[in-house]
Structure formats: structure tokens, C-alpha cells
Amino acid sequence: MFDNDYFTEEELSCRCCGKLHFSNDTMRRLIRVRVRFNKPMVVTSGYRCPAHCAKIGSTMTHTTGQAVDVSVAGGRAYELLGIAIEEGFTGIGVKQHGPHGGRFLHLDDLEPIQGERTRPTVWSY
Numbered sequence: 001m002f003d004n005d006y007f008t009e010e011e012l013s014c015r016c017c018g019k020l021h022f023s024n025d026t027m028r029r030l031i032r033v034r035v036r037f038n039k040p041m042v043v044t045s046g047y048r049c050p051a052h053c054a055k056i057g058s059t060m061t062h063t064t065g066q067a068v069d070v071s072v073a074g075g076r077a078y079e080l081l082g083i084a085i086e087e088g089f090t091g092i093g094v095k096q097h098g099p100h101g102g103r104f105l106h107l108d109d110l111e112p113i114q115g116e117r118t119r120p121t122v123w124s125y
């Protein structure tokens with residue numbers, strides 16, 4: 001799965017414990033986006049274990065191995081957003097205020113979960 005030129009196991013692993021469970025389908029989708037984007041995509045968060053999610057107070061989307069946060073801002077964020085939607089990412093989180101270094105897009109391809117928001121969907125932080 002990680003035999004590719006774009007993403008490393010290290011950047012997709014849980015920041016607290018180094019565990020990594022990542023979906024093959026999501027990885028392939030991410031690579032398709034990266035090839036079309038044709039610029040570096042710095043992943044600030046990939047897989048997160050449940051304990052790490054609880055500690056930082058985030059939703060559990062990252063525990064599925066179907067979600068990444070990509071450091072990106074401004075015009076590049078606009079471009080990446082369009083490509084991600086076209087390639088089938090169904091959950092888009094937008095953090096585009098504050099210093100550019102802290103801006104990112106969350107991309108995931110989760111299926112709709114009963115009782116949760118319908119997908120595709122977009123939200124802001």
C-alpha cells in the first residue's frame with residue numbers, strides 16, 4: 001500500500017503511538033488526487049488511534065484510516081478541494097482562517113453512518 005512516491009507510512013501513522021491502519025481504497029483515492037494536484041501534499045494527520053482522538057477531543061473519523069488532514073491554504077486549497085470532490089472524497093473539513101501554516105483541508109471517504117450527518121458533506125473548524 002505504501003509502495004508509492006507520494007505518501008509515507010510515517011506521515012500517515014498515529015502521532016501518539018505510531019500505529020497505522022489505513023484503507024487501501026482511501027490510499028488509492030489519495031494518490032489519484034495527488035497525481036492530479038501535482039504538488040506536494042503534506043499530511044498533518046492520517047490514522048489516529050481512539051486514545052489519541054479522545055485526548056485531542058476530535059471526532060473518530062481518523063480512527064477509520066479513511067481520513068487525512070492536508071496542510072494547504074488559499075488558491076491551492078481551492079484547487080485541492082475541487083479535485084478531492086471529483087475523486088470521491090465525501091467528507092470535507094475546511095480550516096482556512098488564522099496563520100497559513102495552520103490552515104488545512106480534512107478529506108475522508110467515509111460512508112454515511114446511521115444517525116450521523118448525511119454524505120457528501122462539508123464542515124468548517
Ligand SMILES: [Zn+2]
Pocket residue numbers: 014015016017018019048049050051052
Ligand atoms: Zn495513538
